[in-house]
Amino acid sequence: MSFTLATWNINSVRLRAALVSRLLTEEAPDILCLQECKSPVEKIPAETFHALGYTHMIARGQKGYNGVAILSKLPIEDAGDKDFASLGHARHVAGRLENGVTIHNFYVPAGGDVPDRERNVKFGQKLDYLTEMRDWFRAERPEKAILVGDLNIAPREDDVWSHKQLLKVVSHTPIEVEHLGQAQEAGDWVDVTRAHIPEGQLYSWWSYRSPNWDAADKGRRLDHIWATADIAGAAHSSRVLRAVRGWEQPSDHAPVFASFDL
């Protein structure tokens, strides 16, 4: 069984339903995982995606913030969700394909502006969220699983436009990178994107606040595709669709793709 999977922080699935349709039409991934849908599940334009062949949707939503969804051409069953750090947020949902592969779709908390949990509650929540992910993976020992999403951390020096200038900026601080690394290690997760693209600067997000995002290229790789070690070797063809960041009224994130031959 072969399939192509994509992950994309859409920053409002209702406002950008036409962009989702365009990606589904032009790139036709078998599975698209969305984050920041910012919509209750019942208001996601599922019929629009259904008409394009995405007849399955598993989603968790809330009013205004967060929200994750998995759109699929392939049959997929709901495999539950977790509310790490007990935030009461819709930040995770899992689906299981007929071949037994589980897909986890995550939206890790952004963590606010100040990288100090004593002064910024949101930063502490982000670290707690990652710690609870780690503990869950330690207990669960996931197999035949894929984890995607906006993890809101750019772990490597070449995942940001300036390692030095971002060391104290939330998303690239050493403590966040350490927490993410522990969660990754606990689940024996392979960073599929970097396994395929090991060299060079690679980003999936460019701030709305920076004009000329393309020329300035002050990006960060916040969006990830991981796979457990048992199936990571079946992955190939990873890529970031940078051009999507240049579409009209875009999300500030570009979609990340990978294919699997299982």
Added chain:
DNA sequence: ATGTCTGGCATCGCCAGA
């Protein structure tokens, strides 16, 4: 500090979150 977006509403201008 600034920049730019989003959804929500004690809504038509502001706020929080990112």
